[in-house]
Amino acid sequence: MSPDLWTFATTLYARPGVEAACLELQAAGADVCLLLCGLWLDSRGVAHSANREAQLRHIADPWQQEVVKPLRALRQRWREAAGQDSALSGLRERVKQLELEAEREQLERLQALAEGWGHKPSDQDRRWLDVFSPMGHEEPRAALHDARSF
Template sequence: MAIWDWALEAYGRPGVSEACLALQDQHGQNVPLLLWAVWAEADDAALLARAAETARRWSALAVEPLRTVRRELKAACPPVDDGAREALREDVKAAELRAERLLLETLAGLSRGHGGAPALAALQAASVAWGRPAPARDLAVLAQALG
């Protein structure tokens, strides 16, 4: 299954979105990197280092600025019309999702197949490669939600 299709299906599973957002917002993790690591069953340190560097660069360039704008557009900004502001926010959200999709597809191109690592091992390895390891219990919650 293509990574984007897999990620959409996985993200829709009970508990996955909540676990991903907690890892992102509370522990500074990169959700596309984590999801890719599970999809690719990745635990190779060199591959994960390349993937983390790719994710860092693309996130800083595209994903994070779009996310910041989307979040800032949540609040009213008189005298700007609320409907127009919310429509712009939806456009920015769509661009943020496109940026995350491009990152996932780029990471998938790095992996060339599946490595065989179980979900929790892949999440732990990706979290370490990201440079700010998340608590094991929070990674385990995501691994369990992903099945």
Template sequence: MNKSMGSHSNRNLPALWPWALALYARPGVSDALLELQNEAGLDVCELLWGLWLLVHGRAPVAAPASVLAPVRQWQQHYTQPLRQLRRDLKAQAAGRPELEQMRTHIKKAELQSEREMLRQLEALAVSAALPRPAHLSFEALLRPLTGELNARHHQLISHLRLESENMAPTSC
């Protein structure tokens, strides 16, 4: 990471949505994120936000629960029900084009809901992110968003870190 990145304000961060899409498209990233979501109960949008902050010289606040409460309400009220509907329809939609079309619409709505959540998280970067302390590891700085993880999940976080650092620009 370029040392000058730490001197930039949170207002100069690149847009989160295109960055998240680019990271998600990298090898193994979508699988790692979905495994962390499904097995460890982590929120993909929060992870993407945390990674985005960290590779751009910032870190999520140490105790984000109150700061993230409105964003987490959005996730719980809109995104999670859409995800559950999409998953519930998967078996029924097999071989039924009309249900697969409905499932596709739900999937698009779920993605739009996630985009809105990332927009809200990006807005929080101004008030809910601090300069990244050099003495703390990447994983330690993500811990407020991830909690304690098992060895497999640590490997996935390491993969995400490497992929996000490999795509980070050399300066903001």
């Protein structure tokens, strides 16, 4: 049995090349939390369905738009100025921690939704990794595919 989603995500993210792949896909519009959730579902043999995908997006999309992205934008906006201002640098680090906590909460919500889904291997060609990562970014997708088993 795969570990909980948070443990899976942090373990995978620490593997060589995964952070860079996730950040590249995020820059292309992917929700990294959904992407990591999809990899977790793939690792557990949970079959993709349009209904399940919609349920995950229903939880993830508002949380990303209203919580995670505003924190990320603030942290990124302060990057340069924080280099010259130690007080702002400290605040920026606190915002970074809030962003991480918000991502953890999103993963916990996604896991709570998906925990009861069957763990049967899928015969479908469509996998969760493909669903949640933008097309045309084959190299980072391949890096995530290769790194996901542990």
